[in-house]
Amino acid sequence: xxxxxxxxxxxxxxxxxxxxxxxxxxxxxxxxxxxxxxxxxxxxxxxxxxxxxxxxxxxxxxxxxxxxxxxxxxxxxxxxxxxxxxxxxxxxxxxxxxxxxxxxxxxxxxxxxxxxxxxxxxxxxxxxxxxxxxxxxxxxxxxxxxxxxxxxxxxxxxxxxxxxxxxxxxxxxxxxxxxxxxxxxxxxxxxxxxxxxxxxxxxxxxxxxxxxxxxxxxxxxxxxxxxxxxxxxxxxxx
Amino acid sequence: xxxxxxxxxxxxxxxxxxxxxxxxxxxxxxxxxxxxxxxxxxxxxxxxxxxxxxxxxxxxxxxxxxxxxxxxxxxxxxxxxxxxxxxxxxxxxxxxxxxxxxxxxxxxxxxxxxxxxxxxxxxxxxxxxxxxxxxxxxxxxxxxxxxxxxxxxxxxxxxxxxxxxxxxxxxxxxxxxxxxxxxxxxxxxxxxxxxxxxxxxxxxxxxxxxxxxxxxxxxxxxxxxxxxxxxxxxxxxxxxxxxxxxxxxxxxxxxxxxxxxxxxxxxxxxxxxxxxxxxxxxxxxxxx
Numbered sequence: 001x002x003x004x005x006x007x008x009x010x011x012x013x014x015x016x017x018x019x020x021x022x023x024x025x026x027x028x029x030x031x032x033x034x035x036x037x038x039x040x041x042x043x044x045x046x047x048x049x050x051x052x053x054x055x056x057x058x059x060x061x062x063x064x065x066x067x068x069x070x071x072x073x074x075x076x077x078x079x080x081x082x083x084x085x086x087x088x089x090x091x092x093x094x095x096x097x098x099x100x101x102x103x104x105x106x107x108x109x110x111x112x113x114x115x116x117x118x119x120x121x122x123x124x125x126x127x128x129x130x131x132x133x134x135x136x137x138x139x140x141x142x143x144x145x146x147x148x149x150x151x152x153x154x155x156x157x158x159x160x161x162x163x164x165x166x167x168x169x170x171x172x173x174x175x176x177x178x179x180x181x182x183x184x185x186x187x188x189x190x191x192x193x194x195x196x197x198x199x200x201x202x203x204x205x206x207x208x209x210x211x212x213x214x215x216x217x218x219x220x221x222x223x224x225x226x227x228x229x230x231x232x233x234x235x236x237x238x
Numbered sequence: 239x240x241x242x243x244x245x246x247x248x249x250x251x252x253x254x255x256x257x258x259x260x261x262x263x264x265x266x267x268x269x270x271x272x273x274x275x276x277x278x279x280x281x282x283x284x285x286x287x288x289x290x291x292x293x294x295x296x297x298x299x300x301x302x303x304x305x306x307x308x309x310x311x312x313x314x315x316x317x318x319x320x321x322x323x324x325x326x327x328x329x330x331x332x333x334x335x336x337x338x339x340x341x342x343x344x345x346x347x348x349x350x351x352x353x354x355x356x357x358x359x360x361x362x363x364x365x366x367x368x369x370x371x372x373x374x375x376x377x378x379x380x381x382x383x384x385x386x387x388x389x390x391x392x393x394x395x396x397x398x399x400x401x402x403x404x405x406x407x408x409x410x411x412x413x414x415x416x417x418x419x420x421x422x423x424x425x426x427x428x429x430x431x432x433x434x435x436x437x438x439x440x441x442x443x444x445x446x447x448x449x450x451x452x453x454x455x456x457x458x459x460x461x462x463x464x465x466x467x468x469x470x471x472x473x474x475x476x477x478x479x480x481x482x483x484x485x486x487x488x489x490x491x492x493x494x495x496x497x498x499x500x501x502x503x504x505x506x507x508x509x510x511x512x513x514x515x516x517x518x519x520x521x522x523x524x525x526x
Contacts, residue, residue: 070520089509096505101498106285106454106487148319148326160326163316165484193320194373195381202380203371204485206320213322 003061007047014043111166112199114180117187124183128220138225141218145210146226154230164206171230178232185223185234190216283311285454285487288337288344295340297435300424305347308336313459315350315481320375321408328481329353329463329474339490344449345435346391346488350461355425357396358464358473361432365389365447365488366456367404374458374485376405389447391434393421395464400434404445408478414445430461438490451492459483 018039023030051061067074068081128134143152149168151158156170169176177185187195193205210219227234289308296302313335317328334349348361366372370386373379377388387406393399400421405411418440423432440446447455461481465474475481 066520066524070517070524085513088513089506092509093502093506097498097502100501102492102495104287106489148317160317160319162331163314163481163483165486191381194378197382201371202383203373203385206316206375206484208320 002064003047003051003057004064007044007051010047011040011043014040109201111201111204113166114184115197115200117184121183121187124186126182126186126220126223128217128224130224134221135224135228138221138223139229140225141214141222142225142229145214146222149206154226166201166204168207171226171232174232177226177230177234179235181236182220182223182227182234185226186216186219189214189219189222283313283335283486285489286311286335286337286346286457288339288346288488288490290451290491290493291338291340293340295338295343295345295435296433297343297345297420298422298433300347300422300431300433301426304338305336308338308347310349311335311486313483313486315459315461315483318375318460318478318480318482320482321378321478323478325475325479328461328479329465330461330481333459333461333481333483335457335459337488337490339438339449342437343435344438344490345433348430348432348434348459348461350430351428352425352430352461352463353428354463354465355395355430356464356466358394358462358466358476359423359425359430360392360394360462360464361423361430362390362392362460363434364391364458364460366485367445367447368443372406372456374482376408376411378407387445389445391419391421391436393423393432393434395423395425398422400436402436402446414442416440416442416445418442418446449488449490451490454487454489456485457488458485 015036018031018036022028048061050057052058068077074081142150147158148160149158149164150156150171151161151168154171156168156173158168161168171177188207190209190211192209192211193207194202194209196202196205214222287309291304291307293304296304311334313333315328315330315333317325319326329352330350332350336347336349338345338347346363348363350361352359364374365388366377367387367389370384371380372386372388376390377385379385385406387404390403390405390411392401392403394401400417400419402414402417402419403411404414419434419436421432421434423430425431436446436449438449449455460483462473462475462479463481464476466472467474
């Protein structure tokens with residue numbers, strides 16, 4: 001196998017591992033494209049250093065490239081040479097255009113959906129005893145105050161929901177209240193959208209600041225009703 | 239020969255690897271760009287783009303033919319549930335918005351369905367003022383973020399004019415001393431068309447949103463169904479009881495920009511020149 005084929009294969013394998021294998025390793029996450037590109041560049045540089053340590057290996061590596069570009073009698077590769085010589089400038093041009101062209105898309109938004117709560121809310125526990133009666137009361141309050149947006153089925157599809165961006169949370173979705181502690185919900189309901197930190201983009205949220213309208217005890221009951229109605233359990237730290 | 243090669247070829251290979259690398263990574267990077275929020279199923283747009291027109295702006299004509307040259311953007315509306323007094327159902331479900339500008343003035347056309355024409359029917363457009371973010375509900379204070387004011391352009395059927403206002407929190411709505419906004423409505427076939435117009439820059443950056451061709455600004459919409467209850471005389475929607483939208487984006491389009499093509503042409507020329515020099519050097523090296 002020629003060294004050029006080796007280099008290409010090495011890069012392809014590295015790319016596949018970084019893109020598809022590594023993110024599946026427990027505790028890992030998908031790699032940003034810029035980082036993958038950097039790793040491929042490092043792989044290539046390393047290979048080039050190895051390929052040029054001796055005059056012999058250098059010739060082995062560069063020789064075929066040189067023959068491809070200027071050698072005579074390369075047969076069918078002659079056409080490929082022209083393709084490469086035409087395609088390369090076009091690629092450079094296309095790359096330049098796409099990196100300088102003015103974007104038509106509105107700015108992207110990276111809203112943090114569950115930002116950290118203020119310290120005073122961490123570790124609060126629900127003071128209301130969990131009984132069928134209190135859960136039922138909570139569901140009643142939920143129906144009156146929350147369901148217009150969060151939906152009678154706790155799915156975020158209330159009749160008033162459709163115009164809001166971000167949309168009202170869907171409590172049946174396992175990535176919402178099932179990932180959160182009751183104290184977190186207490187903070188979110190009490191302080192509402194305007195209580196979010198800057199990474200939560202508070203200026204976009206329609207969630208009311210319920211502390212102005214509901215007593216704390218009702219809020220704790222609503223939380224119990226929400227978990228029960230959405231068939232979820234609060235996250236706990238055991 | 240090898241000496242000549244060793245100086246040039248690494249550049250070629252690195253260049254080629256860069257090009258190939260970009261090709262591989264570009265689609266991946268595109269995937270990673272944060273997607274515009276798309277909450278509701280009916281959500282069609284996230285921005286209004288107002289083209290530059292050469293002739294006269296239809297600033298007081300909501301039915302002018304030129305409006306059809308502006309791309310429509312549709313935004314879902316919700317009843318105002320954020321703050322008492324709430325309404326849990328609102329007449330206006332969707333707002334279709336178009337924009338045009340002539341480099342000096344901007345015109346924004348709202349179009350929506352309302353089954354009845356009433357004197358108290360009203361509509362409004364809202365913007366953030368300055369660099370600070372403002373909450374979409376009248377710029378009300380936020381606990382952890384210092385917010386800015388909102389600029390509201392308001393029109394009511396029976397008044398037949400635009401009103402230029404500011405707010406920074408509920409109950410702080412204030413009519414500006416200098417009125418820069420014009421508005422006109424036309425009702426036909428169960429639909430309102432309301433056009434608002436204003437200079438792009440009013441010279442009052444503390445109170446008015448500055449509209450430039452430089453980029454996107456935030457925009458929101460509201461509509462009131464002023465239908466009167468025949469028995470009680472109560473208006474169906476008034477004050478905080480209205481249909482509202484979230485924040486979306488608006489921009490006045492810049493004149494066509496061809497610099498991207500120029501840069502691309504220069505890059506192609508450079509790449510061709512590089513190839514030419516490279517092959518000449520390689521050939522020289524071969525014959526030497």
